[in-house]
Amino acid sequence: MSSRLVQCGIVVAVLAGMGAPSALAQKTTGQASGGATAPEKPKVKAIACPTGKTTCRRGELLVVAGRGMEFATTVVFEGRKGRRDDRSARPTAAVGEMLTVEVPSSARSGRIKVVTRGIGASRSRTALRVKAKARVAPPAPDPTITGPSTFPIQGTWEILDTYVTKFGGGRGHQGQDVFAKCGTPLVAPTAAKVTHVKYHSAAGHYIVMKNADGHSYAMMHMLKKSPLSVGDELQPGTPVGQVGETGRASGCHLHFELWTAPGWYEGGEPIDPLPQLRAWAAAAGK
Ligand SMILES: [Zn+2]
Structure with a gap:
């Protein structure tokens, strides 16, 4: 896997630099409390x-x-x-x-x-x-993702739209971090097929899936190895694993990546998944 991978540790680094060593950096037991x-x-x-x-x-x-x-x-x-x-x-x-x-x-x-x-x-x-307030329109979700869908975390979660948690290709952060307690169930957001179930020192336990349009979703820092296998067909809401903090992560969170066709490290490009996450959240009434 490429070394361009995620750098979620910076969340902690920034807060620690501000004098908050325990914020986010505090280790949890790896279980929902x-x-x-x-x-x-x-x-x-x-x-x-x-x-x-x-x-x-x-x-x-x-x-x-x-x-x-x-x-x-x-x-x-x-x-x-x-x-x-x-x-x-x-x-x-x-x-x-x-x-x-x-x-x-x-x-x-x-x-x-x-x-x-x-x-x-x-x-x-x-x-x-x-x-003063900024006057900017929120970016539109990627219009090519269609069909039944659901938010990838089932439970309480929080999107922090901050410099360190949001997508920033130039910083090597290729996804959006969504915070939730360790152990919170992760699900497939749309129909998709599993393409990778692996472990990486930075990404931790992760899973990558691809939808029918060729978009990939990567979900990282999972609590443990996904029970799914490459080739498994998923429906929106199919359990894929649990929120964790394996790999280079501090504080339980989902690192979520969205890649254009033809997919994750197969010629696609990572794009900012935040508008899509917000759209899924809005559809779920949050
Ligand atoms: Zn991240």
Whole structure:
């Protein structure tokens, strides 16, 4: 396999560089943890905008990493001194030691306070810089993928549209990372045929499948070897494995690649799978 393969470890590297060594880097047991745990007092360790830096546009998703983030009830964008320009928002999602929150349309530059009701609050050490909203239309999904389909993760998941988790060919990141607990079932998104079931030091346990149009889907860092074999015919929703963090990955996530015909390392090109993932998510009502 090519050395152009995935570099998911950079997610951790960037957050670690921001002073959040435990965010995402924290090892899990490799099993879905299941039951609820008691809320922890929040401790904000790092914030990151989609660029990976601390300047966000209004309406963008801010990632806040630190202890107890999954229990946060409110995120306050404190703006300038005093409460007059404080803007509160609810987290849009939380996975482990990380939450995402949309930067409110009237938020101003300032520190971020994460509040867990009845438990406590914690402020970011760094201030967030807030810029005006961008006016860009979301890219359209690849129109050539048709027919019945489903999102490739069955369970709770979170797409982080950040510099380190999104597609970036120039950085060697050929897919989109989607975070979910280790053990969450992975399924075929459309009808497809299995072309590879392998292990690689960077990709971990992975599976590649091809649909009737010649597009390939690659799913990496799986918990263990897929029970499927090359040549198996899959329907949308056929189980293919489980979310894991094998290979060069820290934090349980699916690394998902979408390749044009004639397919994965067979002459096709990796393309940004995010619009397609969003389309599948929207079709599933998320
Ligand atoms: Zn990745």
